[in-house]
Amino acid sequence: MDAVFDYSGLLVQGLGVTILVTVLGAILTIVVAFIAGLCSLSTHRWLRWPATFFVEFFRGTGLLVQMFWFFYALPFLGIELAPLVAGVLALGLNEGAYAAEVVRGTIRSRAKGQTEAAIALGMTPALRMRRILIPQSIPAMLPAFGNVMVDLLKNTSLVSLVTVSDLTWRAFTARTVTGQTVELFLTILVLYYLLSLLIGWLIRYLEKRFALDRKSLAKAKPLKALAGRFSS
Amino acid sequence: MSVWDTAFAISIMPILLKGLWLTIQITLVGFVISLVVGLVVAVIRYLKIPIISPLATFYVSFVRGAPLLVQAYVAFYVLPLLGVTFDALPTGIVVIGLNYSAYTAEVYRAGIEQLHKGQWEAATALSLPRWRTWVRIVIPQAVRPIIPVLGNYLIMMFKDSAILSSITIIELLGSALSIGSSYYRYLEPISIIGLMYLAISFPCSLLIKKLERRFVPQH
Numbered sequence: 001m002d003a004v005f006d007y008s009g010l011l012v013q014g015l016g017v018t019i020l021v022t023v024l025g026a027i028l029t030i031v032v033a034f035i036a037g038l039c040s041l042s043t044h045r046w047l048r049w050p051a052t053f054f055v056e057f058f059r060g061t062g063l064l065v066q067m068f069w070f071f072y073a074l075p076f077l078g079i080e081l082a083p084l085v086a087g088v089l090a091l092g093l094n095e096g097a098y099a100a101e102v103v104r105g106t107i108r109s110r111a112k113g114q115t116e117a118a119i120a121l122g123m124t125p126a127l128r129m130r131r132i133l134i135p136q137s138i139p140a141m142l143p144a145f146g147n148v149m150v151d152l153l154k155n156t157s158l159v160s161l162v163t164v165s166d167l168t169w170r171a172f173t174a175r176t177v178t179g180q181t182v183e184l185f186l187t188i189l190v191l192y193y194l195l196s197l198l199i200g201w202l203i204r205y206l207e208k209r210f211a212l213d214r215k216s217l218a219k220a221k222p223l224k225a226l227a228g229r230f231s232s
Numbered sequence: 233m234s235v236w237d238t239a240f241a242i243s244i245m246p247i248l249l250k251g252l253w254l255t256i257q258i259t260l261v262g263f264v265i266s267l268v269v270g271l272v273v274a275v276i277r278y279l280k281i282p283i284i285s286p287l288a289t290f291y292v293s294f295v296r297g298a299p300l301l302v303q304a305y306v307a308f309y310v311l312p313l314l315g316v317t318f319d320a321l322p323t324g325i326v327v328i329g330l331n332y333s334a335y336t337a338e339v340y341r342a343g344i345e346q347l348h349k350g351q352w353e354a355a356t357a358l359s360l361p362r363w364r365t366w367v368r369i370v371i372p373q374a375v376r377p378i379i380p381v382l383g384n385y386l387i388m389m390f391k392d393s394a395i396l397s398s399i400t401i402i403e404l405l406g407s408a409l410s411i412g413s414s415y416y417r418y419l420e421p422i423s424i425i426g427l428m429y430l431a432i433s434f435p436c437s438l439l440i441k442k443l444e445r446r447f448v449p450q451h
Contacts, residue, residue, distance in 0.1 A: 060430035060437070062391035065405060069426060072418035077235060150297070157299035161398055168302055181313060185306045189298050196297035 003180030004187050007170070014170030015191060021088060021156045021166060022195075026149060028092025029099055033148075036096065037103025038129070051100070058097035064158050066090040071162040087159035095152045102144040106137045139210040146203030150196045157192070167191060241420040244411050248421065251407030252428055258325055258403055259390045265329025266389070267382070270336025277341065288337075295334035300395050303327055308399040324396035332389050339381050343374035380444040387433045387440070394429075404428065 004011070039051035058066065067090035070081055081089065110133055118128040160169035171184045178184075276288040295303070307327045308320060318326075347370060355365040397406035408421035 056434055056437075057430065060391075060434045061426040062394050062405075062429045062433075064394045064397075065391075065422065065426045065429060068405070068409070068418075069422045072412060073422045076417070076419035154297075154299040157301045158395070160301070168299070168305075171302075172305070175309070181309045185302065185310060189302055189306060192299055192302060193294055193297040197293075 002183075003174060003178040004183045006178070007174040007184070010170050010174065011167065011187065011191075014165060014167040017165055018153075018156050018167040018195075021084070021091070021159055021164065022149075022153050024088045025091035025095065025152050025156065028088060029095040029148065029152060030145075032092055032096025033099030033103050036100035037107070040100065040104050041107060055097045055100050058094050059101075063090060063094040063155055064161070066094055067158055067162055083159070083163045087156075087162055087164050091152060091155060091159070095148050095155070098151075099145060099148045102141055102148065103137075106141045106144070107133050109140075110136055139207070142203055142207045142210070146200065146207075149199050149203065153196055153199060154192065235419065237417065237420060240415070240417060241424060244421055244424075247407050247411060248404065248424055248428065251402060251404040251425070254402070255390065255393050255404040256432075258321075258328065258393045258396065258401075259386070262325050262329040262332065262393070263386050263389055265326065266332035266336045266385070269330060269333035271340055273333060273337040274340035274344075277337070278344065292334045292337050295331055300328065300331050300392060301398060303331055304396060304399050320396075320400045324393075324399055324401045328389060328393055328396065331392075332385055335385055336382065339378050339385070340374075342381075343378035344370065346377065347373055377448045379447055380440050383436070383440040383443060387436050390433060390436075391429055 036051045036054055039047040040055065042048050042051075067087060070086035070090050071083065074081060074086070107129075114132055114136065115128065118132045123131070156166060157168040160166050160172060163169070167188050171188045175181050175184050273288045273291060277285050277292075279285060304324060304327045307323050311318070311323070351369055351373065352365070355369050360369070393403060394405040397403060397409060400406075402410060404425050408425045411421045412418040
C-alpha cells in the first residue's frame with residue numbers, strides 16, 4: 001500500500017481531473033442531448049435529418065475511435081485541440097447522442113391529451129414544448145439520464161489514453177515508477193465504483209424529489225427501463 | 233501532399249480488414265462468455281441463496297460501476313503478478329465477456345421479472361413440476377422480449393472492444409494506431425475504421441429495431 005500513500009497526493013489530483021472531465025462532459029452531454037433530441041422531434045426536415053444523422057453517426061462509430069480522431073486525426077486538417085478539450089468533446093458528443101434518444105423517446109411518449117389540451121388553449125408549438133412537454137418529461141428522463149451519467153463517468157477513464165492526467169493516467173504512471181500494480185489499480189477501481197454509486201444515489205434522490213406520479217414510478221417495467229436506454 | 237491520401241488509404245486496407253476480422257472474433261467469443269456467465273449470475277441471484285446471491289448482486293454492481301479500461305488493466309497487469317499468465321488476446325476477451333456479463337445478468341432478470349404473476353400461478357394450479365414450469369412456461373416467454381436488448385449489448389460490445397487496443401491487442405483500432413505511428417498519418421486509418429464500425433453497427437441496430445417491434449410486447 002506504500003505506493004498508494006506515497007502517490008495519494010497525485011491520485012487526488014487525478015481524481016480532481018476525473019471529476020472535472022465528468023462535470024464538463026455531463027454539461028456538454030445535456031446540451032447536445034436536448035438540441036439533438038428536440039431537433040429530431042421537429043416537423044422541419046432540415047432540423048430532423050441532421051439530428052438523426054448526428055445521433056446515428058456518433059452512436060455507430062464508437063467513443064474511443066472518436067476521441068482518437070479528435071486527438072490524432074484532426075490536426076491533419078489543421079485543427080489542434082488540447083487533450084482535455086478533445087476528450088470532453090468526444091465524451092459529450094458521444095454520450096449526448098445516446099441521451100438525445102432519451103430526450104426524444106420520453107417527450108414522444110407523453111400522453112397525447114397533454115398536447116391536444118395545449119393546442120386547444122391556442123399555445124404555439126414552441127410554448128407547448130417549453131411549458132408543458134419538457135417540464136413533464138424531465139422527471140421521466142431521470143433514470144435513463146442516470147445510466148448515461150454513470151456511463152460517462154466510466155468512459156472518462158479513456159481520456160487517459162489521449163494524455164489527460166486523470167485518475168487512470170495517474171495510477172498508470174505511478175505503476176510504471178513504483179511497480180506496485182495491484183494496490184494502485186485496485187484503489188482506482190474502488191474509487192470509480194464509489195463515484196458511480198454516488199451518481200446513482202444522486203439520481204435516485206432527484207427521482208424521488210421530482211417524481212410526477214410516485215405510483216407509476218414504482219410500477220415501471222424493468223425491461224422497458226433497460227430497453228429505454230437504447231431506443232424507444 | 234494533400235490532406236487526404238487516397239492511395240495510402242487503399243494501401244492500408246488489408247491491415248485494417250485483418251483488424252476488423254479480429255474485432256468481430258473478439259466480439260462474438262466475448263458475447264458468448266457474457267451470455268453464459270450472465271445467465272449463471274442471474275440464476276444465482278434469483279435463487280436467493282444466503283451469502284452467494286448477495287455476492288452475485290455485488291458482482292453485478294461492482295463490474296458495472298468501474299471502467300472497462302481499468303478492468304482490462306487489472307487483468308493484464310495484475311494477474312501475471314499473481315503467477316497467472318495469459319496472452320493479451322484471451323485476457324482481453326475474458327475481460328470484455330465478464331464486463332458484459334454484469335449487463336446480461338440484469339437483462340435476464342428483467343426478462344423473468346416482467347413475466348405476469350398469473351403465469352406462475354397457472355403453472356402451480358396445473359401442478360406442473362418446477363423444472364417444467366421453467367422450461368415450458370417461463371423461459372420461452374422471458375427470452376423473446378430480451379433478444380433485442382441483448383442485441384443492443386452485442387453492438388455496444390463490438391464498439392467497446394476498441395478499448396482492448398490499450399492492452400496491446402491489435403484489433404481494429406489497434407491496427408489503425410500502429411499504422412498511424414509507423415507512417416505518421418492518422419487521418420486516413422482512424423477515419424476509415426470509424427466508418428467500418430458504423431458500417432457494421434448501423435445496419436445491426438436497424439435490424440434490432442425491427443426485432444423490437446416484433447418481440448417486445450407493446451404496452
